[in-house]
Amino acid sequence: MRSYFYESPSSFEELFQIGKTTSNEVKFLAGGTDFVPRLNYELNEVPKEGQKDLTIISLSKLGLDTISESDEEIKIGSMVTFTEMKKNNIVNKYFPVFEETIKELAGLSVRNVATIGGNIMNASPAADIVPTLMALDAVLVLKGPNGEREICSKDFFKGNGRTVAQEQEVLKEIVIKKQKGTSSFKKLGRRKAETLSVVNAAAYIEKENNICKKARITIGSVAPTVLRCKEVEEALIGKELTDETMKEASLKVIDSISPIDDIRATAWYRKKVSPVMVRRAIKSACDAE
């Protein structure tokens, strides 16, 4: 059986030094709401032959738990919990869509410890914060031993549980430009609360005289990653935002998705409800002030 080690560095230098000097597998720990259940599962399994020891590195002392704003953008540290985000004045002033998203995400006890960074790095196709971040065109900042790099959220996810991040890279913060449009998030689960998404969707809309000038539409839980729905966006831009055009555009989402059957829903059901969720997100974004 492999051995487990725990480290809690108080600087990035210390963190990268641990990575450099150990031959163990290294994993980062944020709130632990995904990580710890997975670890428990591993501990209950028959140990794998030749598995490396594991060093768990807590990210809690790196100062990644702040939210700040400049004239153009807001920055959310990856260790900010959903509870902190939901009550933050800067977030609520510029992006009320996060309140709408977070109140649908898990329950209070999970939100008190679960972080935005953990939700992103877990890279689940059902992650609730990701459609909203992608609809806002958020930029994700990774920090590794060789420096920092910025990746647009739409290019960040490579598959279920996979991102472009290298093993030693930490998601440092999320940067979102202040924008003039409005956004909304909609989630369909098997019940009203404490449930993962069967389908979730988010929309960002900029309009003038009710003509759509810009649209970013995203959908989750219907492919290996959360998706940008280009076909829906193209069908909206330049059109008057009536119930009819929203409905017609939403139907185009079928061209982008590849849902599967799982314990939460069948692929057939997901295909049926995807246009409905997209339409609701667009309509709600259009109605938001």
Ligand SMILES: Cc1cc2nc3c(=O)[nH]c(=O)nc-3n(C[C@H](O)[C@H](O)[C@H](O)COP(=O)(O)OP(=O)(O)OC[C@H]3O[C@@H](n4cnc5c(N)ncnc54)[C@H](O)[C@@H]3O)c2cc1C
């Ligand atoms: C009961 C329950 C209900 C849930 N409901 C929902 C829900 O409705 N919607 C939803 O989207 N999720 C839900 N989740 C999943 C989970 O709570 C979220 O994904 C949460 O945001 C994970 O954050 P965390 O801080 O706990 O991450 P952790 O569990 O600590 O980490 C998750 C993964 O990300 C990596 N990681 C974390 N932070 C970083 C970082 N800064 N840089 C690099 N790697 C990092 C870790 O190594 C790990 O692989 C639920 C979980 C539970 C237990």
